[in-house]
Structure formats: structure tokens, C-alpha cells
Amino acid sequence: MAQTPQQRRANLKFQKEQEARMGKSEDQIKKRAKDAPKSPISPLWLVLLAFVVFGGLFFEVISRIFFR
Template structure:
């Protein structure tokens, strides 16, 4: 079965990572992986979520104060 484009990309990425690891000790590899923390959610979506939650809270407080 022929590889799909996505499989080729992932295989190339894997080979590149393995080449970068070659000749390095485990402590160097672990240090490098700990330094590169990436958030599971992008800052854009985090901002949208914060706006929805805190914006709704602010509007609710304002409506209770001014429109009893």
C-alpha cells in the first residue's frame, strides 16, 4: 500500500527528530524536551474563552446593578 501525503510528512518529521537525537545522552534529550512546553490551546482560543466567560460575568453584574 502506498503512503499518503500525511504519512510521508510524519515519517520525515520522525526521521528528523531521530537524527537530532543521535549521539546525545539521555539527560540532554530530557532537558531539551522539558524546555519546549507547548500549551494545548492556542492564545487566540484562550482569549475567546476568557472573553465569553468573563464578559458574560461582567454583563450579568452590570445588568443586576442597573436593571433591578
């Protein structure tokens, strides 16, 4: 059975992670995992939320200035 492109990418990612672990103790591996906290919200959603909030605020200010 041939690998799909998605399986191939997953296997390459797993291989790179395993090679990065070679020769390191468990403490070093765990410390590295704790050092990089991940945001619960993706940057795309943050940009979209900022656009909605600040875009609405911007249009509200423009409408109050020009269309009293």
C-alpha cells in the same frame, strides 16, 4: 502500498527528530524534553474564552451606559 500524505508528514517529522538526536547522550535528550512545558489548553480556546468573557463584559458596560 503508497504512502498517504499524512503518513509522509509523520515520517518526515520522525526523521527530523531522529536526526536531532544523533550524537547526543540520553541526558541531553531528556533535559531538552523537560525544558519545554506545554500548556494543557490550546491558544485557540484561550482566545475564544477571553472573547466570550470580555466581549460580554464590554456589551454589558455599553448597554448600561447608553440604555439606562
